[in-house]
Amino acid sequence: MKKIGFLSFGHWSSHPAYKTQTASDTLLQSIDLAVAAEEIGLDGAYFRVHHFAAQLASPFPLLAAVGAKTSKIEIGTAVIDMRYENPLYMVEDASAADLISEGRLQLGVSRGSPEQVIDGWRYFGYExxxxxxxxxxxxRKALEFLDKLKGIGFAQPNPYPMFPNPPGLLRIEPYSEGLRERIWWGAASNATAVWAAENGMYLQSSTLKYDEGGKPFHVQQAEQIRLYKEAWKKAGHKREPRVSVSRSIFALVNDQDRYFFGQEAVRGDKIGMIEQDKRAIFGRSYAAEPDQLIKELAKDEAIQEADTILLTIPNTLGVDYNVHVLSAILEHVAPGLGWRP
Structure with a gap:
């Protein structure tokens, strides 16, 4: 059994074929898609965060809105770039969103990815x-965020406050119990996956990682996950670790699917450079008739190691089509792989 969620990058553009022409379109459709995903039985609604781009950026208003409109589905990010964040303010926002959703937040954070602008975090006031x-x-900011999520007082109270203070040092409010244990780290390397385990964070591994051995992407990713699990066990955490992997998976069940994604069937892993000097491997997309898709996915070692699959979606094609894409996976593919009964 696997948890299955969607991951939206939240693009918008004035392209005439796009259903998301504006930021408002993308935000409102993201809420609608999360509601629809819950209705069809999906387990998670996750959103990417990119600054200085026509994509989703400020996650907490969206997460709070999704939390208020749904009741069961996990909601989260994959991932928030911590270089841009004030960890204490982020504790307030994340805790509020988690309380609104009644404890369903699964927050993915990371050191960040290649950006739209040079050192964009400097424009946000960080050095x-x-x-x-x-x-x-x-x-460093991620560790401070984790520390303050514990709800332990650290701030010296004013002796002449506007409202009476409880005794002792003050913590950040609101406090959401259990959120500290639902933070995920997006790791591009084996070393940072181990670091995440040591610090009690779950692991998010996407369709990109540093090329650390020349093997196929899914094999390298599976090795990363196994190293993470070993480090988690060694660290002695009381709870079970969780691991998600992202995949672009399309079941071709009608002519529209074949038109949009039929060309993906012949594509494999790619090698490239990120941040000018780092060799990276990019995982393939999967697109095929359901029976063939099941055969191909069964060979993906990293999927076998993970408990959660995040399906990247073409959000610009609109809510109805994306519900179709997700429903096709649930109906025609997931049972054949043992992800669903």
Whole structure:
């Protein structure tokens, strides 16, 4: 059994074929899609975060709205770039969204990915400390975020407050119990996957990782997941680890599917460079008739290692078509792989 969610990058553009012409279209359709996904039995609604782009950026208003409109589905991100964040303010926002959803937030964070602008976090007012890289800064902020989510007081109270204070040091409010244990780390390398396990974060592994051995993408990703699980066990955490992998998977069940995604059937992994000097491997997309799709996905080692699959969706094609895409996976593919009874 696998949990199955969707992952939306939340694009919009004035392209005449797009159903998402504006930011408003994308935000409102994201809420509608999450509601529809819950109705068809999907387990998760996840959203990507990109700054300085015509894509979803500020996740917490959206997550809160989705939480208020749904009742069962997990809601989350994959991922928030911590280089842009104020960890304390983020604790307030994340806790509020989690309380609105009654504890369904699954928040994916990371040191960040290649950006639309050079060092965009500088425009948000953040600079690495002396001797830090921007990646170090992102990880430091993530650890501070985790620490403050514990709900332990740390701030000296004003002796003359507007309202009476409880005794002792003050914590950030609101506090959402259990949220600290539902934070995920988006890891592009084996080393950061191990670091996430050591710090008690779940693992999100996408369709991109650093090329660390020249093997096929799914094999490298499976190795990363196994290293993560070993590190989690070694760290002695009381709860079970969780791992999600992202995939572009399309069951071709009608002519429209074949028109949109038939060309993906012949594509494989790709090798490229990110951040100018890092060799990366990009995982293939899957698109085929359901029976063939089941055979191909059964060979994906990383999917076998994960408990959660995030299906990347073409959000620009609108809510109705994406419900069709997700329903086709649930109906025609998931049972054949043992993801659903």
């Amino acid at each position: 690495p400390e002396e001797g830090e890289t921007d990646a170090d800064m992102g990880r």
